[in-house]
Amino acid sequence: MNIRFETRSASDTLILGEKIGRHLEAGDIVFLFGDLGAGKTTLTQGIARGLGVAKKEYVRSPTFTLVNQYKGKVPVFHIDLYRIASSHELEELGLEEVFSSKGVSIVEWAEKLFARDDASIPLLGIERWIEIHITIEQEESRKLDLKTRNIGSTEHPIFALH
Ligand SMILES: Nc1ncnc2c1ncn2[C@@H]1O[C@H](COP(=O)(O)OP(=O)(O)OP(=O)(O)O)[C@@H](O)[C@H]1O
Ligand SMILES: [Mg+2]
DSSP states (O other): OEEEEEESSHHHHHHHHHHHHHTOOTTOEEEEEOOTTSSHHHHHHHHHHHTTOOTTSOOOOOTTTSEEEEESSSEEEEEEOTTOOSHHHHHHTTHHHHHTSSSEEEEETGGGGBOSSOTTSBSTTOOEEEEEEEEEEETTEEEEEEEEEEOSSSOOOOOOOO
16 A cells, blocks of 8 residues: 655644554554654654544653653554664664564664665564655655555555545
8 A cells, every 4th residue: 555645734744643543553563764854753743642642641752762652542662763773783672572562663764674685674573564754845844655565474454544
Protein backbone atom coordinates (compact mmCIF):
# COMPACT_ATOMS: atom_id res chain seq x y z
CA MET A 1 0.00 0.00 0.00
CA ASN A 2 1.20 3.45 -0.92
CA ILE A 3 -0.48 6.68 0.17
CA ARG A 4 0.65 10.27 -0.12
CA PHE A 5 -0.50 12.97 2.29
CA GLU A 6 0.20 16.68 2.46
CA THR A 7 0.07 18.81 5.56
CA ARG A 8 0.23 22.58 5.75
CA SER A 9 1.02 23.10 9.43
CA ALA A 10 2.34 21.24 12.46
CA SER A 11 -1.21 20.84 13.73
CA ASP A 12 -2.24 19.24 10.40
CA THR A 13 0.57 16.75 10.91
CA LEU A 14 -0.62 16.07 14.46
CA ILE A 15 -4.12 15.37 13.18
CA LEU A 16 -2.79 13.08 10.44
CA GLY A 17 -0.69 11.23 13.01
CA GLU A 18 -3.74 10.78 15.19
CA LYS A 19 -5.67 9.31 12.29
CA ILE A 20 -2.84 6.89 11.50
CA GLY A 21 -2.48 5.99 15.18
CA ARG A 22 -6.13 4.98 15.41
CA HIS A 23 -5.49 2.26 12.81
CA LEU A 24 -2.42 0.76 14.43
CA GLU A 25 -2.42 -2.45 16.39
CA ALA A 26 -0.24 -4.28 18.88
CA GLY A 27 2.98 -5.37 17.21
CA ASP A 28 2.96 -2.67 14.53
CA ILE A 29 6.26 -0.94 13.81
CA VAL A 30 6.39 2.51 12.17
CA PHE A 31 9.63 3.71 10.59
CA LEU A 32 9.96 7.47 10.13
CA PHE A 33 12.35 8.99 7.60
CA GLY A 34 12.97 12.68 7.02
CA ASP A 35 15.48 15.46 7.59
CA LEU A 36 16.01 17.36 10.82
CA GLY A 37 12.85 19.31 11.55
CA ALA A 38 10.79 17.42 8.97
CA GLY A 39 8.14 16.60 11.56
CA LYS A 40 8.92 13.07 12.75
CA THR A 41 8.38 13.92 16.41
CA THR A 42 5.28 15.95 15.59
CA LEU A 43 3.80 13.02 13.68
CA THR A 44 4.73 10.69 16.56
CA GLN A 45 2.87 12.96 19.00
CA GLY A 46 -0.23 12.57 16.84
CA ILE A 47 0.21 8.80 16.47
CA ALA A 48 0.54 8.47 20.25
CA ARG A 49 -2.65 10.48 20.68
CA GLY A 50 -4.44 8.23 18.18
CA LEU A 51 -3.30 5.22 20.19
CA GLY A 52 -4.93 6.63 23.28
CA VAL A 53 -1.93 8.18 25.01
CA ALA A 54 -3.34 10.87 27.32
CA LYS A 55 -3.02 14.50 26.27
CA LYS A 56 -1.15 15.32 29.46
CA GLU A 57 1.62 12.90 28.46
CA TYR A 58 4.12 15.10 26.71
CA VAL A 59 5.63 13.10 23.87
CA ARG A 60 9.02 14.53 23.03
CA SER A 61 12.01 13.17 21.22
CA PRO A 62 13.84 10.56 23.30
CA THR A 63 17.20 11.81 22.06
CA PHE A 64 19.11 11.01 25.23
CA THR A 65 17.20 8.00 26.48
CA LEU A 66 16.65 6.67 22.92
CA VAL A 67 13.48 4.84 23.92
CA ASN A 68 10.45 6.33 25.69
CA GLN A 69 7.40 4.32 26.64
CA TYR A 70 3.86 5.64 26.96
CA LYS A 71 0.66 4.03 28.09
CA GLY A 72 -2.00 3.91 25.40
CA LYS A 73 -4.54 1.24 24.43
CA VAL A 74 -1.32 -0.75 23.95
CA PRO A 75 2.17 0.28 25.11
CA VAL A 76 3.63 2.91 22.78
CA PHE A 77 7.40 2.95 22.28
CA HIS A 78 9.00 6.06 20.79
CA ILE A 79 12.53 5.39 19.63
CA ASP A 80 15.01 7.93 18.26
CA LEU A 81 18.10 6.45 16.64
CA TYR A 82 19.71 9.75 15.64
CA ARG A 83 22.71 9.19 17.92
CA ILE A 84 23.31 5.58 16.98
CA ALA A 85 26.65 5.35 15.20
CA SER A 86 27.04 1.62 14.52
CA SER A 87 25.11 -1.62 14.31
CA HIS A 88 27.01 -2.65 17.43
CA GLU A 89 25.50 0.26 19.38
CA LEU A 90 22.13 -0.63 17.96
CA GLU A 91 22.41 -4.22 19.16
CA GLU A 92 23.25 -3.00 22.66
CA LEU A 93 19.91 -1.22 22.93
CA GLY A 94 18.02 -4.51 23.11
CA LEU A 95 15.31 -3.32 20.75
CA GLU A 96 14.36 -6.85 19.65
CA GLU A 97 12.36 -7.11 22.84
CA VAL A 98 10.54 -3.86 22.08
CA PHE A 99 9.84 -4.78 18.46
CA SER A 100 8.53 -8.22 19.32
CA SER A 101 6.36 -6.92 22.17
CA LYS A 102 2.62 -6.36 22.13
CA GLY A 103 3.14 -2.65 21.76
CA VAL A 104 3.39 -0.20 18.87
CA SER A 105 6.89 1.05 18.09
CA ILE A 106 7.60 4.32 16.29
CA VAL A 107 11.18 4.86 15.13
CA GLU A 108 12.77 8.21 14.19
CA TRP A 109 15.88 7.97 11.99
CA ALA A 110 14.85 4.48 10.92
CA GLU A 111 17.60 4.46 8.29
CA LYS A 112 19.90 3.39 11.14
CA LEU A 113 18.07 0.05 11.11
CA PHE A 114 19.20 -0.73 7.60
CA ALA A 115 22.59 -2.35 7.22
CA ARG A 116 24.81 -0.92 4.54
CA ASP A 117 25.34 -4.12 2.59
CA ASP A 118 21.66 -4.84 2.17
CA ALA A 119 19.74 -1.61 2.43
CA SER A 120 16.36 -3.19 1.77
CA ILE A 121 16.28 -5.49 4.79
CA PRO A 122 16.11 -4.00 8.28
CA LEU A 123 18.27 -5.31 11.09
CA LEU A 124 16.96 -7.09 14.18
CA GLY A 125 14.79 -9.50 12.24
CA ILE A 126 12.00 -7.03 11.46
CA GLU A 127 9.84 -8.40 8.65
CA ARG A 128 6.79 -6.20 8.63
CA TRP A 129 6.61 -2.45 9.06
CA ILE A 130 4.94 0.77 7.94
CA GLU A 131 7.29 3.41 6.61
CA ILE A 132 6.57 7.11 6.37
CA HIS A 133 8.89 9.42 4.46
CA ILE A 134 8.45 13.09 5.32
CA THR A 135 9.71 15.74 2.91
CA ILE A 136 9.90 19.44 3.70
CA GLU A 137 8.23 21.27 0.83
CA GLN A 138 8.01 24.78 2.24
CA GLU A 139 8.35 26.30 5.67
CA GLU A 140 5.05 24.87 6.83
CA SER A 141 4.15 22.29 4.23
CA ARG A 142 5.19 18.67 4.27
CA LYS A 143 4.68 15.72 1.97
CA LEU A 144 4.25 12.38 3.71
CA ASP A 145 4.56 9.10 1.81
CA LEU A 146 3.28 6.07 3.66
CA LYS A 147 3.78 2.50 2.60
CA THR A 148 3.37 -0.87 4.23
CA ARG A 149 6.19 -3.35 3.82
CA ASN A 150 6.28 -7.07 4.40
CA ILE A 151 9.32 -9.14 3.58
CA GLY A 152 8.29 -12.12 5.70
CA SER A 153 6.06 -15.04 4.95
CA THR A 154 3.09 -13.97 7.05
CA GLU A 155 0.19 -12.08 5.52
CA HIS A 156 0.02 -8.42 6.29
CA PRO A 157 -3.21 -7.55 8.08
CA ILE A 158 -5.46 -5.17 6.25
CA PHE A 159 -4.43 -1.68 7.15
CA ALA A 160 -7.07 0.68 5.87
CA LEU A 161 -7.12 4.41 6.32
CA HIS A 162 -10.52 6.01 6.18
N1 LIG B 1 3.44 20.70 8.23
C1 LIG B 1 4.23 20.55 9.30
N2 LIG B 1 4.33 19.34 9.90
C2 LIG B 1 5.14 19.15 10.95
N3 LIG B 1 5.91 20.09 11.50
C3 LIG B 1 5.85 21.33 10.95
C4 LIG B 1 5.03 21.60 9.83
N4 LIG B 1 5.18 22.89 9.51
C5 LIG B 1 6.06 23.40 10.36
N5 LIG B 1 6.47 22.48 11.24
C6 LIG B 1 7.48 22.70 12.30
O1 LIG B 1 8.62 21.90 11.99
C7 LIG B 1 9.17 21.40 13.18
C8 LIG B 1 9.16 19.89 13.17
O2 LIG B 1 9.85 19.44 14.29
P1 LIG B 1 9.94 17.93 14.73
O3 LIG B 1 10.66 17.93 16.03
O4 LIG B 1 8.62 17.29 14.66
O5 LIG B 1 10.88 17.35 13.57
P2 LIG B 1 11.75 16.01 13.58
O6 LIG B 1 11.64 15.46 12.22
O7 LIG B 1 11.36 15.14 14.72
O8 LIG B 1 13.22 16.59 13.83
P3 LIG B 1 14.50 15.84 14.42
O9 LIG B 1 15.17 15.20 13.26
O10 LIG B 1 15.29 16.95 15.00
O11 LIG B 1 14.05 14.86 15.45
C9 LIG B 1 8.37 21.97 14.34
O12 LIG B 1 8.99 23.15 14.79
C10 LIG B 1 7.03 22.30 13.68
O13 LIG B 1 6.35 23.34 14.32
MG1 LIG C 1 12.46 14.29 16.30
